[in-house]
Amino acid sequence: MKKHKAMVVKKGQHKLVLDAEQHQLPIEKISKFAIKVIKRLKQAGFEAYLVGGGVRDLLLGKTPKDFDVSTNATPEQVRRLFTNARIIGRRFKIVHIVYTNNDIIEVTTFRGGNANKMQVTRPFSGDGKAYDVQVTDQGMLVRDNSYGKRIEDDAQRRDFTINAIYLDIQTGELIDMHGGLYDLSQGVIDIIGDPETRYREDPVRILRAARFSAKLGFALSRRTLESIEPCAQLLYQVAPARMYDEVNKLFLTGHAQASFRVLSELHLFSRLFTLSEMLLNSSSCRDLLNYAFASTDQRFHEGKCNKPHFLYAIILWNEFLWDFYEVRDDLMFSANNINYKSLISFLASSVVINQYSITAMPEQIIRSIALLWRLQFLLESREPEKYVKETTSYNSFRAAFDLFKLRAQFDSSLQSRVEFWQPYYDACKSEAERRSREDRPYKDDRRGGRRNRRDRDRDRDRDRRDRGSSDNGQRDSEMIYESSESISKARNWRKSMNLEP
Ligand code: ATP
Numbered sequence: 368m369k370k371h372k373a374m375v376v377k378k379g380q381h382k383l384v385l386d387a388e389q390h391q392l393p394i395e396k397i398s399k400f401a402i403k404v405i406k407r408l409k410q411a412g413f414e415a416y417l418v419g420g421g422v423r424d425l426l427l428g429k430t431p432k433d434f435d436v437s438t439n440a441t442p443e444q445v446r447r448l449f450t451n452a453r454i455i456g457r458r459f460k461i462v463h464i465v466y467t468n469n470d471i472i473e474v475t476t477f478r479g480g481n482a483n484k485m486q487v488t489r490p491f492s493g494d495g496k497a498y499d500v501q502v503t504d505q506g507m508l509v510r511d512n513s514y515g516k517r518i519e520d521d522a523q524r525r526d527f528t529i530n531a532i533y534l535d536i537q538t539g540e541l542i543d544m545h546g547g548l549y550d551l552s553q554g555v556i557d558i559i560g561d562p563e564t565r566y567r568e569d570p571v572r573i574l575r576a577a578r579f580s581a582k583l584g585f586a587l588s589r590r591t592l593e594s595i596e597p598c599a600q601l602l603y604q605v606a607p608a609r610m611y612d613e614v615n616k617l618f619l620t621g622h623a624q625a626s627f628r629v630l631s632e633l634h635l636f637s638r639l640f641t642l643s644e645m646l647l648n649s650s651s652c653r654d655l656l657n658y659a660f661a662s663t664d665q666r667f668h669e670g671k672c673n674k675p676h677f678l679y680a681i682i683l684w685n686e687f688l689w690d691f692y693e694v695r696d697d698l699m700f701s702a703n704n705i706n707y708k709s710l711i712s713f714l715a716s717s718v719v720i721n722q723y724s725i726t727a728m729p730e731q732i733i734r735s736i737a738l739l740w741r742l743q744f745l746l747e748s749r750e751p752e753k754y755v756k757e758t759t760s761y762n763s764f765r766a767a768f769d770l771f772k773l774r775a776q777f778d779s780s781l782q783s784r785v786e787f788w789q790p791y792y793d794a795c796k797s798e799a800e801r802r803s804r805e806d807r808p809y810k811d812d813r814r815g816g817r818r819n820r821r822d823r824d825r826d827r828d829r830d831r832r833d834r835g836s837s838d839n840g841q842r843d844s845e846m847i848y849e850s851s852e853s854i855s856k857a858r859n860w861r862k863s864m865n866l867e868p
């Protein structure tokens with residue numbers, strides 16, 4: 368980024384305008400759809416700017432994840448201008464303009480002014496829908512559809528200075544109202560306005576601060592950092608579904624390892640996941656997480672997909688295992704016949720449901736986490752040949768084996784089973800690749816390359832099995848019993864986690 372002399376000192380509230388010659392932002396890298404949207408809004412007589420992550424990342428020489436547009440047109444006015452627009456959210460209305468291959472341009476109306484404001488007692492109160500702005504008695508902004516007329520008002524309502532730089536694509540001017548360009552050049556994340564008030568208004572800003580710090584390798588300014596601790600408990604007031612989205616952004620977009628480090632430094636990781644203090648402090652548990660996050664990041668950078676259920680399964684694995692061994696040990700002394708399948712399902716549900724109260728995972732994700740855990744017991748079996756047919760019949764077999772391999776990095780007793788299952792994994796992978804190749808003509812030309820009935824039936828059966836409607840349940844329970852009978856195994860595991868002397 369070319370430095371302008373005015374950027375050498377942070378200008379605070381002072382508005383800084385740079386022309387194209389001075390900032391040299393690569394305009395050619397802006398999405399053609401974002402340009403289309405801005406042009407159409409301007410032709411209709413509205414103001415419109417590119418703002419947020421798109422501008423920030425281009426200035427840093429990175430490829431933006433998406434492009435955000437800010438305008439003085441109301442959501443309804445925007446929708447009327449575009450046939451492919453839909454208004455998203457009721458409490459904070461924005462407009463998504465959807466183009467082919469899922470290119471979405473997010474258009475927000477200038478926020479500003481506090482007209483028509485109401486105080487509510489609960490974050491998700493149904494009262495006061497007629498009010499544009501709703502604030503809880505703790506200062507949380509639970510509805511904000513009050514629109515401002517000026518870009519200055521809008522900038523004031525954005526989260527960090529580096530996210531409040533506006534680009535006027537017609538004049539090429541870059542407008543920086545809060546010293547964001549200076550902070551970009553210094554590698555600093557600085558919240559706009561009074562930090563505590565801003566975190567109270569929306570505690571998710573705490574996680575956003577951590578995310579940008581991890582993603583960009585930036586430091587938090589002192590004031591941005593200092594108010595995090597006193598406000599961190601407010602995160603529990605955020606809608607769990609929104610927390611789920613934020614956690615995915617933290618851990619599935621290529622900077623999981625850095626997110627883990629930053630969140631741990633800020634004492635926030637333990638607020639996001641229900642891992643007990645004891646496990647969080649165990650160096651073996653942290654090593655496993657670090658290793659898993661590094662491999663998640665690597666997959667992301669190789670263009671491979673990372674799935675949320677895998678993320679949760681690995682993060683909560685030791686918590687689940689801890690509960691399993693605790694309860695199993697107790698039961699072994701008091702009961703003759705333990706139904707391991709029920710025990711595992713019960714414990715998996717209880718770990719996942721605890722987590723659900725913080726990050727509301729969709730139902731399918733919950734089922735998939737529990738299945739990945741259940742499959743660990745099959746993979747661990749001392750007589751794996753007995754379970755080949757069943758284990759490989761699950762769609763989740765490959766993910767389960769990936770999880771197993773991660774675990775084996777830290778538990779040498781699993782190594783022989785890794786060697787046993789690896790050829791089956793390779794075979795399943797080649798088969799999946801073959802089928803995805805054969806699927807392509809099917810998608811492109813429905814008459815041409817229909818998949819054969821056998822493949823379709825097999826997929827349907829696998830899906831059904833993964834959803835838990837398998838009639839192999841009985842065999843599962845036998846296997847689980849066989850693979851987990853030894854008490855010494857639990858001891859060894861606790862030892863390896865530094866949880867037992
Ligand atoms: P990225 O898209 O790379 O994750 P981003 O900064 O573009 O980063 P978005 O979630 O797309 O993040 O939001 C776009 C912009 O909207 C932000 O840059 C910021 O200006 C504003 N914004 C988003 N969330 C908040 C928030 N919770 N409080 C205040 N402003 C916000």
Ligand code: MG
Nearest residue numbers: 419420433435
């Ligand atoms: Mg964005």
